[in-house]
Amino acid sequence: MTTLDIPALQHLLATGHAPRLIDVRTPAEFETAHIPGSYNVPLDLLREHRDELRDHFDEHVVLVCRSGQRAAQALTIAGLPNLRVLTGGIAAWQAAHAPVVTGTPRWELERQVRLVAGSIALLAVLASTLVEPAKWVAAFVGAGLAVAALTNTCAMGMMLAKLPYNRGPRTDLDRVVTALTGDRP
Known part of the structure; x- marks a missing residue:
């Protein structure tokens, strides 16, 4: 995986050689905080419309997400040699x-997953004191978390990303393409 560290990106931005910054987080996460001049192309939109979007990624693109995990997935999905992931x-x-542009604060998806998974596991264990088979719900959640770690994907996170709380402002293919083809910030 090709990466770019923060000092290198800051240097590029300061010297006027700014790459196109593509933030693959949900619109709500992007609205909460993003790098000035970045474009929001959510991972699920990139996955669904890869071919249409690839034509709008110029030669210098840096993919951004919360920690680098989704950006690494986007790197694989996009399949272009000129993409880098912000470390x-x-x-x-x-x-x-x-510097960041901030908006309405929201919990990050990873934090939401921890809350939901932990709550389900806790409730299942408590319920198993009354109805013994409920313990298997906790086991199912634990297995799901293990699979998420091994595959570096998270089904629960993908489901939570579709909730209205995480959608934020509407981001669709037409808006993304219009932003990418307009004047660069």
């Missing part, structure tokens, strides 16, 4: 006190 994602960018 550490927006979390590392913010930790470096680099």
Whole structure:
């Protein structure tokens, strides 16, 4: 995987050689905080419309997400040789006190997954004191988390991303293409 670290990206931005920044997080996550000048192309939109979007990625593109995991998935999905992933994602960018555009704060998907998975497991264990087979719900959640770690995907996260809370402003193919073909910020 080709990566770009934060100091290198800051140098490119400062010297006027800014790559196109494609943020693959959900629209709600993007609205919460993003790098100035970045474009929101959610991972599921990229997955569904890869061929239409690839034509609009110029020669220097850096993919951004929260930590780098979804951006790495996007790198594989897009299948272009000129893409790089921002090491550490927006979390590392913010930790470096680099500039961000902020909006309505929302919980990140990973935090939501921890809340939902933990709550389901806890409730299943508590319920199993009354109805013994309920323990298998906790086992199912645990197995799902193990599979998510091994495959570096998260079905629960993908489902949570579709909730209205995580949708944020509407992001569809036409809006993304219009933004990508317009003047660069």
